[in-house]
Amino acid sequence: MIVVTGASGHLGRLVVEELAGRVPAERIVAAVRSPEKVADLAERGVQVREADYDRPDTLGPAFEGATKVLLISGSEVGRRVGQHKAVVDAAKAAGVELLAYTSIVHADTTPLGLAPEHKATEEYIRASGVPFAFLRNGWYHENYVATARQAVQSGVIAGSARDGRVASAARADYAAAAAAVLTGEGHRSAVYELTGDVAWSLPELAALVSELSGAPVEYRDLPVAEYAKVLESYGLPEPVAAMFAQTDAGIADGWLGATPGDLSRLIERPTTPLRDTLAEALKNG
Incomplete structure (x- = not known):
């Protein structure tokens, strides 16, 4: 039994889709905060169970019978460590054979503001002693979709990355990697630095969008x-805008460019x- 937490999110849904092509649907558990959001998965035979990172009492039942669990990191920056600990504790109590976790590239050394959690x-x-695999995901191509669409209208992509490079990949690529780890062997204690094959700069992004x-x-x-300040003008809260601006500075320093x-x-x-x-x-936007 393979449990995917956060299965109603963009990455989680893609992981479930990938798994469904590899194992019978009934062996997949979509663990979600709101089961009604994945009714379509239930119709396809995937088991849907409630699992709320903020309600640890839901996690034990969600992981019942699980052999492998994918912990997709929470989206609430600043609250994630406690949420993740609850999932790890539940996975340990369930005796899972492997806990895969979607981390961030170079999590133990990078200065990026998203990394400490x-x-x-x-x-x-x-x-915890739970057998693990760390999927240290780099940047997603999709992080730049809104930027590209806005740039078509404004003629400008702003940033602070200078000529630093980003080795991004599609969200579906990261989902495929997670499915490979969850259905394969030999991944215990593995730490994967997951990035795209090609690194590009923001000036190159502007040229591509053009x-x-x-x-x-x-x-x-x-x-x-x-x-x-530009990011704040787009509606981002001040701390979030500051963090993403500092991420661009990290790009300039080479922290997201490894391949x-x-x-x-x-x-x-x-x-x-x-x-x-x-x-x-x-084309679609």
């Missing part, structure tokens, strides 16, 4: 504080090109 979760998992859309688009590099090849090896194919994701998004 992932590092703390990894440390807790190691200390090429795909036919609209002139330029990259405008800004000081971190100024870029944070070790772990992702393409796990999925046994090249990672999806950025061009493909953006072309589809701009």
Whole structure:
């Protein structure tokens, strides 16, 4: 029995889809906060169970009979360590053979603001004694879809990354890697740095968006504080805007540009090109 937490989210749904192509649907559990959101999965034979990171009493029943669990990291930055600990405790109580966790690339060394909660979760998992695999996901192509669409209208992509590079991959690539780990063997104690095969810069992103859309688009590099103000003008709360602006500074320093090849090896194919994701998004958006 394979349990996928957060299965109603973008990544979780893709993981369930990948698993459904590898194992019988009845062996898959979609563990979600709101079961009604995945009624379509239940209709296909997937087991749907309530699992709320903030209500530990729901996690034990959700993991009953589980041999493997995928803990998809929570989305509530600042609250995730406690939420994740509850999932780890439930997985340990269930005696799972493998707990896979979607972490962040270079979680134990990166200065990126999103990393501390992932590092703390990894440390807790190691200390728990539960057999684990860390899926340290890099950036998603989809992180830049809204940026690309906005740039077609404004003619500008702003940032603070200078000519730093991003080795992003499609969300579906990361889902395929998770499914490979959950259905394969030999992944205990593995730490995978999952990134795309090709790293690109924000000036290259601007050129690609211009090429795909036919609209002139330029990259405008800004000081971190100024870029944070731009993000605030888009409606992001001040702390979130500051964190994403600092992430761009991390890109400039090379923290998201490595291409070790772990992702393409796990999925046994090249990672999806950025061009493909953006072309589809701009065509539909």
